[in-house]
Amino acid sequence: MRLGSRDETGFQRLELNMTPMIDVCFQLLIFFMLTLKVFATEGDFDIRMPIAAPSEGKPEDVENPPLAIRLKADDRGRLTGILLGEKTLKSFQELREEVKSICAGKDPKTLEVELDCDYVLRYEYVMEAITHVSGFVDQNGNIVKLIEKIKFKPARGGPAE
């Protein structure tokens, strides 16, 4: 077996066979490339779900009753209406502005929202509502919190049990 060759000065030059290492490296590279899965960043929203139904439980905070947000849907699950208390709102952006004015000068931890949704309403609208009442991103990219406590009223409609 020939490992090296002598150059013109007479020193033996070692010639390593790199082929197997490069083969293995490329196989590893292909394996990792094929198994790569890119996942988008995910985040969580904390929600409060008292065990007792709202009518059965005693009122928790008389001074700051929860803001009632009603989300109406058509039979295909699309959003047809947003109500904050008795007030009809045109968009989630308007909901955020209303919540901002209510929350002005108050501690986000003391305020609460109660979502009252139709059974068939698509979940994406609920998440949008939660996003708009939870806070907003200001011009500097900082998250400003509005309301942290979120809970659900039993859904309206839906299949009979």
Added chain:
Amino acid sequence: MKLFAHHVASETCNPDMTPMIDVTFQLIIFFMLTLNFVTEDQSERIKLPESELAKPPETPWESPIILQLTDAKPPTVIVGGDEVDLRAVKVRLEREKTHLRELNRSVGKATVIIRADRQSHTGTVQKLIKDCQDLGFERFVLRAREKYTGVAQRT
């Protein structure tokens, strides 16, 4: 530049392999670090709703149980890699509860993470939460996908 001299039979071309091997190793290291084997908790079938406020939790949730609600008809729930009917989810949760007890962990302190498809009915999500409540689970979080707003966010 003349690379091969046909008149000298013993002359060979020895390209410098060092840069290529360097790059290859860097690519391997990159792919190794980004490799994610745990995919059963992030089913690709679930299309999460988006939110610009969705941020990963600063501290990991205590005893997390991930329930993935699909938009199938009838709706199904993926728990620990198994897909079960929504009506059968209580049975599966009982097993999770038993497992928590074996580990001497409180059921009330366990966090139920709900990854529901954006097309799911809100009532179905609430029914899932209700089923968990019936078994003593109290802490719930709703998971959403981070929405890029074009502004670098700072928490």
